[in-house]
Amino acid sequence: MSSFLSSSIGKKLVMSLSGLFLVLFILVHLILNSFLMFDSTGELFNAGAHFMSLPVIRFGLQPVLAGGFIIHIIYAIILTIQNRKARPQKYASQNLGESSTWSSRNMFVLGGLVLVFIAMHLMHFFIPIQIEGNVHDDYQLVKNLFTNGSMGMVYTGLYIVGAILLGLHLAHGFWSAFQSVGLSNKLWRSRLEKVGYIYAIFVAAGFTIIPLYLHFFA
Amino acid sequence: MADKILKELTIKVWRQKNAKAQGKFESYKINNISTGTSFLEMLDILNEELVNGGTEPIAFDHDCREGICGMCSLFIDGRAHGPDDDITTCQLHMRKFEDGATITIEPWRAGAFPVIKDLIVDRTAFEKILQAGGYISVNTGGVPDGNAILISQDDAEEAMDAAACIGCGACVATCKNSSAMLFVSAKVSHLAKLPQGRVEAARRAKSMVAKMDEMGFGNCTNTGACEVECPKGISIANIARLNREFLVAKIKD
Ligand code: HEM
Ligand code: SF4
Ligand code: FES
Numbered sequence: 001m002s003s004f005l006s007s008s009i010g011k012k013l014v015m016s017l018s019g020l021f022l023v024l025f026i027l028v029h030l031i032l033n034s035f036l037m038f039d040s041t042g043e044l045f046n047a048g049a050h051f052m053s054l055p056v057i058r059f060g061l062q063p064v065l066a067g068g069f070i071i072h073i074i075y076a077i078i079l080t081i082q083n084r085k086a087r088p089q090k091y092a093s094q095n096l097g098e099s100s101t102w103s104s105r106n107m108f109v110l111g112g113l114v115l116v117f118i119a120m121h122l123m124h125f126f127i128p129i130q131i132e133g134n135v136h137d138d139y140q141l142v143k144n145l146f147t148n149g150s151m152g153m154v155y156t157g158l159y160i161v162g163a164i165l166l167g168l169h170l171a172h173g174f175w176s177a178f179q180s181v182g183l184s185n186k187l188w189r190s191r192l193e194k195v196g197y198i199y200a201i202f203v204a205a206g207f208t209i210i211p212l213y214l215h216f217f218a
Numbered sequence: 219m220a221d222k223i224l225k226e227l228t229i230k231v232w233r234q235k236n237a238k239a240q241g242k243f244e245s246y247k248i249n250n251i252s253t254g255t256s257f258l259e260m261l262d263i264l265n266e267e268l269v270n271g272g273t274e275p276i277a278f279d280h281d282c283r284e285g286i287c288g289m290c291s292l293f294i295d296g297r298a299h300g301p302d303d304d305i306t307t308c309q310l311h312m313r314k315f316e317d318g319a320t321i322t323i324e325p326w327r328a329g330a331f332p333v334i335k336d337l338i339v340d341r342t343a344f345e346k347i348l349q350a351g352g353y354i355s356v357n358t359g360g361v362p363d364g365n366a367i368l369i370s371q372d373d374a375e376e377a378m379d380a381a382a383c384i385g386c387g388a389c390v391a392t393c394k395n396s397s398a399m400l401f402v403s404a405k406v407s408h409l410a411k412l413p414q415g416r417v418e419a420a421r422r423a424k425s426m427v428a429k430m431d432e433m434g435f436g437n438c439t440n441t442g443a444c445e446v447e448c449p450k451g452i453s454i455a456n457i458a459r460l461n462r463e464f465l466v467a468k469i470k471d
Contacts, residue, residue: 004468008397008437009427009461079437083395086436088329092243093322095296096394099446105394107439176440179454182462186455 009180011075016180018072019173023199025065026166030206037213042139049138053130073115080108103172110169117162124155146214156215160208167204174199221254224312228320229264231276237334245320253313257300258283258290260312277336283308285449288384291391292337293324298388298447306386306449326387328396330434341387343433344401348385350429351422352405358414367413380408382450389444389452395436400444402430403456410463420467427464 004010032052035045051057096105103110124145129135146156174196178184184192227248234241248264255263258280265275281289290307294300300310315321323337331339358364381404389400406423409415415422438457445454 003428004471007427007464007468008399008431008435009464010468012437012461013465079439083397083436083439086329086396086434087327089327091293091296091324091327093296093324094293096392096441096443098297099392099443100394100441104439104441172440179440179458180438180461182458182460182465184455184458186453189455189458 011079012180014071015075015079016177018068018075019177021068022072023170023174023177025068026170026203030203033210034206036139036142036210036218040218042137042143045139045142046137049129058130069118073111076108076111101172103168104176107169107172107176110165113165114162114169117158117165120158121162143214143218146211147218152215156211159211163204163207166207167200170200170203171197221252221313222317224251224253224315224317224319225249226318227251227260227315229323230320231323231337232325232333233276233336234325234333235335237332237340241333241336243322251312253311253315255312256283256308257292257294257310257312258308277338279338280308285309286384288386288449291326291339291387293326293391295322298326298392299386299449303446304449304451306384306388309449326391328387328390328435330396330398331387331390339387341385343435344385344387344398346433347398347402347426347429348405351418351425352409354409354415355418364414369413373411377408377411380404380411380452380456383408383448383452384450386449388447388449390435392443392447393436393438394441394443395439397438397444398430398433398435399438399457399460400448400452400454402426403454403460404452406460406463407456410459419463420470423460423463424467427460 005014032045032048035048038044125138125142128141129138135141146152146159175184175189175192178192179189228245229248230243230245232241233244246264246268248260248267251260251263258278261276261278268275279289279291281287283290285306285308288306290299292299292307294307294310299305299307301314302310325331325333325337326339326341328339330343331341334340383401383404385401387401390396390398393400406419406426409422410419440454440457442454445452
């Protein structure tokens with residue numbers, strides 16, 4: 001088992017399973033966030049946020065989610081360091097644009113930027129709502145962030161950038177995860193790539209539309 | 219179409235005395251090269267001029283010069299085997315270059331492929347991986363014996379496609395992670411797809427992957443650059459198969 005997890009393919013398995021877990025999480029997160037647009041009194045969203053604060057979720061699922069992130073990030077760091085070491089002397093000129101996509105070559109950078117975004121995002125919502133617990137109207141808190149004065153515009157922009165970065169990470173990550181566990185072949189590759197692009201665009205567009213909607217219409 | 223003449227080219231090439239020496243780029247001018255010349259012939263012409271001028275010729279690997287042996291390497295203008303898809307360097311011609319161009323030639327760069335001299339790298343790591351399991355342990359007979367066990371056309375085609383790998387190392391050279399997964403997956407697949415090779419498939423996948431990791435190749439991140447530069451068009455669908463073979467074998471342990 002230990003030789004399994006230290007092998008290159010074993011590490012990739014961990015990477016892809018944690019990635020797919022995060023893919024599912026992001027989908028649930030997006031569905032809950034969409035409640036922000038369907039009810040301007042905020043009741044629907046608050047009910048959703050309340051559900052997510054129930055002890056089963058807070059103490060049952062949240063640690064699993066945090067674990068998923070931590071494993072994904074630790075393995076990303078290990079794999080990336082090994083991969084850099086595998087070519088001690090770099091090329092003077094290397095033209096990879098002809099043979100691979102930009103996202104596929106910049107997964108660590110994209111993931112790192114997504115992580116910076118997540119840190120900011122946790123400070124905005126997770127800490128006041130779930131840690132400090134002094135927020136009575138979650139809907140209002142979210143709305144205020146995107147509408148308050150000139151900063152409202154800045155935060156709307158930052159959240160859109162975060163959505164696009166995540167979309168780019170997923171544009172390669174989704175298909176890549178299936179390839180890493182061996183669930184691909186010539187036929188399924190093009191199918192999975194298409195589903196991956198649709199998923200990535202759906203996630204990026206979803207997380208872009210919500211702050212825009214709140215900024216301009218709420 | 220008549221060949222044109224490239225009046226002047228600048229060849230910027232990696233020169234390194236031996237495995238231990240510090241290498242560096244040198245630039246040479248070369249004149250009046252026909253676009254019908256192959257890239258390696260161009261280097262031959264340059265080398266002749268260098269020898270006549272008292273300079274040591276540029277060392278580079280080559281053998282068959284018809285795209286079947288895999289010896290010719292060279293990272294040309296940022297791409298393995300130069301500016302074209304699905305070819306070896308010996309199949310590259312000067313019509314791919316413009317008059318007045320500067321052409322940069324580097325050796326394969328990977329920790330597992332150390333430079334021996336100039337553009338020649340040591341690809342023994344590939345041999346070691348093959349020795350770890352890229353074979354069938356028993357004599358399976360001649361052609362008639364092979365035909366005694368019927369297999370589907372699809373399996374035969376896939377095995378043949380994977381068997382086309384010539385071990386050139388372009389996949390490693392082009393991969394941003396210096397991963398050898400395309401090579402190893404081709405070697406594992408062409409045997410796993412046939413009944414004679416199937417028997418040892420699990421053991422083969424495990425020992426070849428272990429050797430690959432030990433030799434210091436990087437981890438695959440599925441960028442797909444390898445299959446674009448591979449002269450034999452080996453598909454990364456083989457990498458998915460290798461992942462599958464390896465994971466199933468390890469789970470069964
Ligand atoms: C919500 C956040 C995230 C999601 C949904 C996500 C999803 C994914 C998926 C599905 C993969 C493909 C797995 C595979 O190729 O086997 C992946 C790969 C990767 N992720 Fe993430 N990820 C997220 C955050 C991060 C973060 C924070 C980092 C790191 C610093 C990161 C770094 C990487 C790296 C380096 C890869 C490997 C690239 C590859 O092998 O193709 N990711 N991610
Ligand atoms: S897989 Fe292709 S690029 Fe890699 S060694 Fe074999 S023939 Fe060369
Ligand atoms: S010299 Fe044999 S493949 Fe190029």
